[in-house]
Amino acid sequence: MAKTEIVKLDIDQTPLREIKKTTLGTGLIKGLGITMRHLLSRSVTIQYPDEKDVLPARSRGVIALKEENCTVCMLCARECPDWCIYIEGHKESRQPAQEGKRAKKYNVLDRFAIDYALCMYCGICVEVCPYDALFWTPEYEYAEHDITHLTHEMDRLSDWMYTVLPPDELDPAATGPEFKTLPQRTAPAVAPAPAADGEQPTAAGEVAAPKNDQGEPSAPAAAPEQEAKVTEEAAVAIDTDVATGEAAPQEEAPEPEKEAPTPSEPQAEATAVSEEEAEEIGRKVYEEEIGKGSDPRVAEGRRKAAVLRARKGTRGPGG
């Protein structure tokens, strides 16, 4: 017979008796209060065909193909868990530049198709593409009455390219990608170079090396601090070099680290234009496209991409 034990339950140090102490019916009243509050708050519905949500640049709507980047390496088709990518290509050879040299071989893409009836939008193909030929775009309106029409051939996949948005700017609060410090491999190489001159630089190099050894396996969160320390250390090393009249060696290890903590910079240099100017540019592009006799959808896509490019002042992956 198991002996029943009364265990006093403590939830965040609050005795259970206090938690249970409620008057009969307060739960019912509280429930009514909650539903009333929700009744009076704003609805979140978006009336879809009439109004559309603005999707973020990284939305997984449809996959676009940048045809000229594709090398027919077949990695996407092989990695695709659903086998929904069709690639066909053939080899061609270019005349050798000089007589007697071997002809240059290259692949030509004949067919690239994605069957969206099979695709499960895992994005492995986009991830795996080594030449940035596949992109996600936020477009999602490509439903069809006939399932066979869901197989998008090269022309349609390329058209989607005009709806690819430039990637979002990095979060200014983010720490940025981590770069491992690799100086201990070069540090010994640095040390012997000025060794002929005297003891001091060698000592500096030796002092720097153990520090870096500690820095490398440290936890990711601590990494930026560690990096800063290493940079300081390196600066000291350079100073000592200068003091002894020796030029700092070219392969001075910590040099690239100085740039490492500022990965969000590249966007800033681009010049953004005003809203009206962007719209104007978009309109021009659209008219140009229509004048060329393009499909209105393609023209609309190019217009959108142009406006976005102009607005962000960046060159999107499409352009």
Added chain:
Amino acid sequence: MPDLLHLLETLLANPWVILGIKLSVLLILLPATLVVGYVELKVMAHIQHRLGPMYPGGFHGWAQTLADGIKFIQKEDIIPRAADRMVFAAVPFLTMMGAALAFVVIPVGPQWIIEDLEVGIFYALAVSSIGVIGVLMAGWASANKYSLVGALRMAGQLIAYELPLVLAAAAVVMQAGSMSMVDIVESQRPFWLFNWPQGLSFVIFMIAATAEVVRPPFDMPIAEAEIITGAFTEYSGMRFAFGLFAAEYIAFIALSALATTLFLGGYLPPIPALDWEPLRPLWFLLKTSSILFVLMWVRWTYPRLREDQLQRFAWKVLVPLSLANIFFVGALKLTPII
């Protein structure tokens, strides 16, 4: 202004005008179910942070329930081969009739009543229980196990909740000393907005009425997750619309109107100064709609009870409570308060 009042009085004295009013009550009833159904859709949607119907009819989807009704009429009417055709087909008439007949005695104004029966409240409660016979018939005639389970649940629920409902109404009758609906309203004159001696009766009546019209949290007889649509599983098209939806909403409105009459002073305005004859139906409608709203609010707040919880609550809580309430009202009756 006195001229207008005089004109109204002469009009209301004319039996043909009275007949017209009586007819219009019935003609109003069906559209009213559409309106209440629409409001319920909207209340439900907004409690869930949605918009609800927005397209039919243009403005905020006002024609949604109307369109639903038309859709139901167009739908195929299927009667299962094993079903008892006669009984199966008779069900919608019974369920709707039971609910609609209660309106005969509900006073929208002292003159605005189809028939001020001397046994008004007795009659209203009696006819509102006819519907369950329809539901039982539907359960048997459908030759379907879900239908039968639903029908029996319905019968069990009605037996359990009819008692507190009638006992709560009996307390009101004790206070008024009459079963006539107009007399009951007039007896509440000293209390105007809320008949406080009947506070407990009001709560019991509302709970029992919710169970009576099979609305959540007491909708076990049509619990879709367990027994599809209970007794109406085999019904389709117009029979389904009238037998279940229209009947439910008419009964819903009828019981709200009944509660207004019994506890909230019916057509009497909240303050004596506003007691003006032509405005009386307005007060009645206002009170009835607020009760309707509260019941919708309750519906979308609480989850469905279990069958045994429902029965236990009725027999172990509501019935003893309403008996105690009768004792309480009887004691008050000995004092000069009522």
